[in-house]
Amino acid sequence: MKKFLYIIFILIISNNIFAQDNISFTAQANRTVAVGQQFRLTYNINSKGSNFRAPTFTNFDVLMGPSQSTSSSMQIINGNVTQSFSYSFTYILAAKKEGKFTIKPASITVNGKKYTSNPITITVVKGNATVQNNNYGGNQGNTSGVSNKNIFIRLYLNKNTAYEGEQIIATVKIYTRVGIAGFDDINFPSYDGFFSQEIPTPNNISFTRENINGTIYNVGVLQKMILYPQRSGKLTIKPFNITAVVQKRVRRHSTGFFDDFFSSGYQNIKKILHSNTVSINIKPLPNKPTEFNGAVGHFNLSANINKTSTKADEPIVLKVKISGNGNLKLIDDPKFDFPPDFDVYDPKINNNIKNDESGAHGTISYEYLIIPRNGGDFKINPYKFIYFDTNKKKYITLSTKEFNIHVDKADGSSSKTIVNNISKENVKYLNKDIRYIKTSKIKLKPVNNYFFGSITFYLIYIIAIIIFITIYLLKRKSIKQNANIVAVKNKKANKVAKKRLKIANKYLREQNKEQFYQEITNAIWGYLSDKLNIQIADLTKEKAKENLLIKNIDKEKINELINLLDKCEFARFSSATTEHDLDQVYNQASKLISDIENKI
């Protein structure tokens, strides 16, 4: 009996189980997903099955799955026990591309009977692949759950137009009417075309209440930046995204007793917030002066020097301070016109710049270390600092003082540096002393009194020329006179010879033989002497011969003459002569003389 009861009990139960013939096998998934976005595909079956076959997911990546889960529940209502089983197969998929895709049914076998699920059509839209919409713990996680009216972000600029380099404050604000649990993914704008600097904001966002179009929002500042436009024209700050985790109050369908107790009733939802597009008109700076170094704002300039008189090789410090409000960070270092002989080191730059609501302000100080290397009086020309005043809308020139520096020569130690410059060939002279002064034989002479160019100098030339000319003239005159004597002699020669011959003729008649020959000889010699202009004492037969030859007398005539002379000399001292001979000699002599006379 007891056994029977058991069987009945089992039968009842089993009947109960088997009575559940209405087996449902369904597929569930988000109907609209973005490309790359993870989503869940769940197959639910309310009975235990086997041989689950999933379709092929051609257009989706299977990131995980299938993961099985089982749940069973038993309900006893008024003694009526209902039990339900639930098996689920879950896939996590990601869509590969945009489009409308149908996932084919899956199949499962329950008690030998094959069941198929419903096909599911999923629309894949273009989306931000990086944004992953993970719905924590809730299967109803839906981004559309929080409307854009309830939470949004805005970027504000404090100016509509600005000059190049003028500072602009950009503020990113979040407006919300819902609670924010935190931020997941903050992509602040890139501020293309600007040089940007952040103004520090507290880490905890403090919200203030603001009324916008009749709606009250909690407003928090996410970021504050100082922007310096780097180029003119219309600059656009592209929209940016912030993913906020929003707390949303949810109404759960379950009425479980413990539910309210454990759950706060809020659900964290990720919400991607898109900002507005902001553009600003940047005006170019009016024609820039050449010395303009990019400073825009309002500035003061001061400079001082620690000493104006120093020694060579001793450093001087020149301090320049630029203070004010503007793009201090973008200002070029002041360029001083230091004397080229100075060693100048790169300035030490001290920044004391604060960024806050009013923009960047503070001071930059530059410390120049300069070392004069040689003595002298030097001038550091004023440094001109030109900035564009955004209030006055014009360039303003500030200028430092002019510094005059007196540098004394270095004592001794600097000569070492000079030594390095000396070439090798000069090294041998190093450390040698100069030679002693000259003490003896000093001849002083009046300044600017030079022999060259003096009157004496030229006078000597003139006197020399005069002497030369006088000597020349005198000598020429005497030569001329001599020449005259010769001519006279020449002319007279014939006459003299004839006179002599006449005397000879007289002796001939007297038959004075000795005297006759003597006279003939004298006549011939005298004639030759006069004609040839040779002293009788110097005259020899050879000389006479030579000179006559020069005067183009025939050789025969010359020989005849010489023979005649020989003959006369011989006859003078011999007695063997006749009267006839005397006649002949006389005729011959007079004939020869007249012949020669004709020739010369």
Added chain:
Amino acid sequence: MKQLYITILIFLSLIFSVNANNNYSLLDSAKTYYKNKKYEKAITTYKKIIKSGYESAEVYYNTGNCYYKLDSIPYAILYYEKAKLLKPNDEDINYNLKIANLKTIDKLDVLPKFFLTKWIDNFIDLFSSDSWAYISIISFIIFLSLILLFFFTRKMTIKRTSFFTSLIFIIITILSFNFAKKQNNKITAHNYAIITTPTLTAKNSPDDSGNDAFIIHEGTKVKLQDKVGEWSEIKLSDGSIGWVKNKTFAVI
């Protein structure tokens, strides 16, 4: 009337001789000052002599020495250069000038000269202006004598040699006259100067606001080329040209 002239002449010569005597005693005292290392006093003494209208290479040389001893290199160089003008080939002057030049800061590259001009320049520097003048005169007299010989000799060989040697001597006369002129120009032109300012920035134009051309330091020898008001155009031995103020240098 004649007597008056004579008395004036005698009087003048007396003054000069007194002056000269006075100068020689000054020379002696300067010598003692130098010996006792009272260089500043020696300088004033030498300057007194120069101021009285007398000069000599030795006085300039000695003054240069005093300045050197006082470590006033630019003035030492200035006076050595003055001495060198009067005695270009004096060994002591050249030696001390070289030593002083070693102490200057600027070591300028000298523009390369054609070797022939360099030789000629060195050759001209062998003698002073007056020595060249004497050479010129002597060779001119020799030339004239040779020409006389040429005219009046009867021997052909003597005639020929005298002719050619006279040609050589007339060339020597002309050359040495030119050399004398050149040396004299150097002294009288005063177109070289020594920088006396420790550091000097030469400008590209005769104007304070002009661009900087180059920097030179004391002791550098420069050539003066042009003058505009208180500015002078200088040329360095390396060929650079710039303008500096007149008070920054001392003319040799």
